Amino acid sequence: AQSVTQPDIHITVSEGASLELRCNYSYGATPYLFWYVQSPGQGLQLLLKYFSGDTLVQGIKGFEAEFKRSQSSFNLRKPSVHWSDAAEYFCAVGGYGGGNKLTFGTGTQLKVEL
Amino acid sequence: EAGVAQSPRYKIIEKRQSVAFWCNPISGHATLYWYQQILGQGPKLLIQFQNNGVVDDSQLPKDRFSAERLKGVDSTLKIQPAKLEDSAVYLCATKNGPGDSPLHFGNGTRLTVT
Numbered sequence: 480a481q482s483v484t485q486p487d488i489h490i491t492v493s494e495g496a497s498l499e500l501r502c503n504y505s506y507g508a509t510p511y512l513f514w515y516v517q518s519p520g521q522g523l524q525l526l527l528k529y530f531s532g533d534t535l536v537q538g539i540k541g542f543e544a545e546f547k548r549s550q551s552s553f554n555l556r557k558p559s560v561h562w563s564d565a566a567e568y569f570c571a572v573g574g575y576g577g578g579n580k581l582t583f584g585t586g587t588q589l590k591v592e593l
Numbered sequence: 594e595a596g597v598a599q600s601p602r603y604k605i606i607e608k609r610q611s612v613a614f615w616c617n618p619i620s621g622h623a624t625l626y627w628y629q630q631i632l633g634q635g636p637k638l639l640i641q642f643q644n645n646g647v648v649d650d651s652q653l654p655k656d657r658f659s660a661e662r663l664k665g666v667d668s669t670l671k672i673q674p675a676k677l678e679d680s681a682v683y684l685c686a687t688k689n690g691p692g693d694s695p696l697h698f699g700n701g702t703r704l705t706v707t
Contacts, residue, residue: 483635485635513695515698520700521700522597522684522686522698522699522700522701523636523684523686523696523698524698525695525696525697528695569635569636571635580638580641580649581626581638581696582638583628583635583636583637584635585633585634585635586633586634586635
């Protein structure tokens with residue numbers, strides 16, 4: 480069965496500081512990995528995705544993520560956080576082996592201090 | 594392109610009542626998902642459609658939940674009768690393409706069962 484673990488429920492960073500959100504996955508085949516962001520009252524917006532090739536992927540809003548197969552991780556990073564980045568972030572795993580079903584983690588709530 | 598449309602945005606009902614949610618996908622998107630997002634948790638897949646056929650409904654509580662996708666376009670999700678634990682945001686997501694294609698989410702319907 481596929482699963483995602485986001486060990487940090489809440490994270491607080493100062494504006495301008497760097498950010499790393501952790502994500503570990505379990506999947507029986509080559510995974511497709513995604514990061515989504517959700518602002519209050521909104522649906523989920525795709526930040527970036529990985530499915531093959533370069534293990535460092537770039538996304539929107541200055542985010543990037545690195546796929547590490549040996550660690551089953553797909554951590555999200557941003558070098559300098561902006562106050563508008565405050566939101567909830569979800570990591571998700573899927574793929575052909577899972578019938579294209581996407582499984583989400585429980586999310587990390589990001590708070591940005593000015 | 595227009596996004597995924599969901600209605601209503603909010604719904605408050607008493608337990609044992611019935612409720613229905615509606616989703617209009619992005620034009621041409623063959624795959625449609627309904628997710629349940631309980632407060633503080635990640636989205637959980639309820640049902641997946643490919644055109645008007647059900648691909649996966651293994652996590653749908655079929656004694657009270659039902660869903661259909663007539664003509665492979667719009668979809669409705671119904672709960673009858675509702676329980677307190679059904680209070681959640683119900684998200685519709687659609688995509689067009691293989692497993693690595695991203696999901697496009699609607700803004701969801703927030704259901705409160707009292």
